[in-house]
Amino acid sequence: MTAFSSWRRVAPVVAVMAGLAAGSVTAQEYQWPRLLVIGTPSTSTGSFASTNGWAPVLQQETGMVVRVVPTGAEPERYNRLTIREDIQISSVSASEMRFQIQGITGYAAMPAKSMRMIWHHNDTPWGFVTGGKSGVEALEDLKNGGLRMAQAASSPAMTEAVTVGIPAYLGMSPEDAQSKIDYVPTSSYGENCKSVVEGKADIAYCSPISSVLSEMEAAPGSIRWLAMPADNPGWDAYLDINPMLVPSEMTVGVSTAKGVPGATSNFVYAVATDTDADFVYNLAKWFDESFDNYAKTHMLAARMSRDLWRGYLDRTPMPVHEGTVRYLKEIGVWTDADDEWNEAAVAKMDAWIAARDAALKEAQEQGVELNFENPEYLAILDKHTKDLEGFRSRL
Incomplete structure (x- = not known):
C-alpha cells in the first residue's frame, strides 16, 4: 500500500482535529498531502495538455508537489x-468509466473497483477523420468494402466504437463489418489518429482538440471530417453501443472539424471511492475558487467552470464523490433531486461491483482462466451481470 493510499483512507491528524472542532475541514485548516499524482491519457491528448496547464497553479497555491503522468493505455x-x-x-472519459465499471471487453477480467467523479474536466468533441486527399466522402462508404479503419487497441471504448458502434450506425451486421471493413490495430491514441495521414488507414476515430490533430491538419494534404448528422436514424443504434455520448456539432479544436456534426464525450476527474472526503472537498473548492487563475492556461481548462460542471450533473449517470457533494451543497448548487439521482447511481455502481466480484470469485473457484477473450469466463460474468441496468447518459 502506498503512502498516499494510507492518507486516502485516514485523514491527517490536523484535519481530524479540525473536523472534530468544526464539523468539516475548511481550506484554511486543511493540510494538503505532500504529493499528488494525476494520471491522464497520452502526451498527444488535450487531457494531458490541459491538466499540465492547471497543475502548476495548484502546486503554487497549495504547496503540494503535483505530478502529471501520461499513460497511453x-x-x-x-x-x-x-x-x-x-x-x-485520473482524467477519464465517461464512456471509458462505463467500460471500467461494467467490465466491458478489455476490463472484463480486471478487478472491479468503485470510483467517483470529483469535477468536470472537459466536454470533448469526437468524430471520424480521413486524409484530405483520400477518396472517402462519408462513413457510408464503409458499406462498399475495401476501406481501412484504425482501431485504438489502447482503449476498449474506442475499439468498441469502431468495431461495433459504427457498423450499428450504418445498419451493418457484425458479419458484414468483418468482411467489408479492414481494421488496423494501433498501439496508442496518437498512432491511431496519425494513421490516416501516414497512409496506414483510411478513417480514424479522434478528437479535434488533441495536439496530434493540429499536426495532422498541417501535414501535406491536411485532413477532412466525416459528418454524423444528429437526425441520422443510425444514431439510435450507435447510442445503444455508446450510451455516454451526446450527438453534437464540433465547435472547438482544429479548424477542419468546426461545424461538422459529431459527438460529445465528457471527460471527468475521477478518484477511488474511498479517497479522503476532506481532500476531495478542498480540491473541489480549489477548482471552483481558483478557476480564474487557471482558466487561461489551456482552452480545455476553461471547460472546468462551475457552470459547465453543474450542466453536466444534469445528465451524467455516474456518482459524485461525497467530498464534492459537500462543497456543492455548501455553495447552494446541489439539490435534493441531485441527492436522489446520485444515491441511485451509487447503488447501481455498488451492484455492478458486487456482481463482478462474484463472477471473479466463481471463476477462480472453478479454475476458469480469467481472460476477457475466454468464452467460459465471459459466460460466468454474463450470468452475474445480465440482469443489471447499464450506465447511460440521462438525456
Whole structure:
C-alpha cells in the first residue's frame, strides 16, 4: 500500500482535529498531502495538455508537489488508480468509466473497483477523420468494402466504437463489418489518429482538440471530417453501443472539424471511492475558487467552470464523490433531486461491483482462466451481470 493510499483512507491528524472542532475541514485548516499524482491519457491528448496547464497553479497555491503522468493505455491508468494506487486522480472519459465499471471487453477480467467523479474536466468533441486527399466522402462508404479503419487497441471504448458502434450506425451486421471493413490495430491514441495521414488507414476515430490533430491538419494534404448528422436514424443504434455520448456539432479544436456534426464525450476527474472526503472537498473548492487563475492556461481548462460542471450533473449517470457533494451543497448548487439521482447511481455502481466480484470469485473457484477473450469466463460474468441496468447518459 502506498503512502498516499494510507492518507486516502485516514485523514491527517490536523484535519481530524479540525473536523472534530468544526464539523468539516475548511481550506484554511486543511493540510494538503505532500504529493499528488494525476494520471491522464497520452502526451498527444488535450487531457494531458490541459491538466499540465492547471497543475502548476495548484502546486503554487497549495504547496503540494503535483505530478502529471501520461499513460497511453486506458486499462493501465485504471489499474494504477484502483489497484496499484500510484496515481490519485485520473482524467477519464465517461464512456471509458462505463467500460471500467461494467467490465466491458478489455476490463472484463480486471478487478472491479468503485470510483467517483470529483469535477468536470472537459466536454470533448469526437468524430471520424480521413486524409484530405483520400477518396472517402462519408462513413457510408464503409458499406462498399475495401476501406481501412484504425482501431485504438489502447482503449476498449474506442475499439468498441469502431468495431461495433459504427457498423450499428450504418445498419451493418457484425458479419458484414468483418468482411467489408479492414481494421488496423494501433498501439496508442496518437498512432491511431496519425494513421490516416501516414497512409496506414483510411478513417480514424479522434478528437479535434488533441495536439496530434493540429499536426495532422498541417501535414501535406491536411485532413477532412466525416459528418454524423444528429437526425441520422443510425444514431439510435450507435447510442445503444455508446450510451455516454451526446450527438453534437464540433465547435472547438482544429479548424477542419468546426461545424461538422459529431459527438460529445465528457471527460471527468475521477478518484477511488474511498479517497479522503476532506481532500476531495478542498480540491473541489480549489477548482471552483481558483478557476480564474487557471482558466487561461489551456482552452480545455476553461471547460472546468462551475457552470459547465453543474450542466453536466444534469445528465451524467455516474456518482459524485461525497467530498464534492459537500462543497456543492455548501455553495447552494446541489439539490435534493441531485441527492436522489446520485444515491441511485451509487447503488447501481455498488451492484455492478458486487456482481463482478462474484463472477471473479466463481471463476477462480472453478479454475476458469480469467481472460476477457475466454468464452467460459465471459459466460460466468454474463450470468452475474445480465440482469443489471447499464450506465447511460440521462438525456
